[in-house]
């Protein structure tokens with residue numbers, strides 16, 4: 001094995017842990033963090049496909065509804081943007097103060113999940129962590145609230161605690177299980193808490209996966225050519241590959257852009273001029 005190319009957030013978390021313990025035995029290129037992956041796959045790919053999965057499973061009208069988004073990372077931002085575009089009122093819950101501030105300044109309401117629990121018609125988790133929706137939240141949710149996970153496996157919504165609180169479960173639509181709580185409220189869980197854009201939709205459109213696969217293919221080529229010179233660490237996708245992918249994508253869309261003039265290049269690379 002000469003190296004690896006990792007495309008997921010969670011995969012990189014684990015690889016970085018291996019690296020910090022000195023157990024990573026080959027270089028790994030962090031494809032997930034290249035600009036052509038992060039911005040387009042996460043923001044536009046997941047942003048659209050997560051909502052698509054939710055709508056296919058429920059046929060819910062987003063306009064006028066309150067969507068509580070838990071996790072305002074690269075992926076969450078896409079979901080928030082698309083949901084707002086469809087007329088939903090978006091409430092963001094975060095643990096990172098910078099991300100929370102960004103959400104607030106992007107124009108969303110920000111509050112702890114405990115408070116948002118009472119407000120939401122639809123909850124979407126996208127944190128990479130576990131049990132971000134749990135008993136203390138289920139207990140406060142409105143009758144008919146819909147729960148979906150677009151983040152990590154099926155661990156973001158605590159299904160054990162949801163089952164404990166419930167008197168019964170009924171399949172109301174092919175991908176919707178309705179949990180009847182002891183006090184009569186009903187909570188609708190989509191796709192058994194699994195990643196909703198994959199379980200209830202078709203995943204990311206090919207038109208963003210092309211850039212992800214280009215990143216993977218070029219990362220593998222880079223490892224083949226330069227693997228021996230690289231440290232056994234998690235490393236960035238070389239900037240020139242990222243830019244090349246964006247250039248090719250623009251070309252395929254028939255979009256042309258400007259280039260810096262020689263004068264601008266000189267100005268930007270000097271320190272003498274004001």
Ligand SMILES: NC(=O)c1ccc[n+]([C@@H]2O[C@H](COP(=O)([O-])OP(=O)(O)OC[C@H]3O[C@@H](n4cnc5c(N)ncnc54)[C@H](O)[C@@H]3O)[C@@H](O)[C@H]2O)c1
Nearest residue numbers: 009010071073074075094095096126127128129150151152
């Ligand atoms: N459905 C898909 O196709 C798809 C696509 C990309 C990423 N993902 C998954 O989505 C998850 C998030 O990915 P990302 O790239 O956006 O990660 P990210 O690290 O950029 O963002 C996650 C955000 O969640 C926040 N967060 C963590 N725990 C929280 C908690 N308990 N309450 C509130 N906020 C919390 C973090 O502060 C962070 O801002 C990962 O598991 C990733 O693998 C899924």
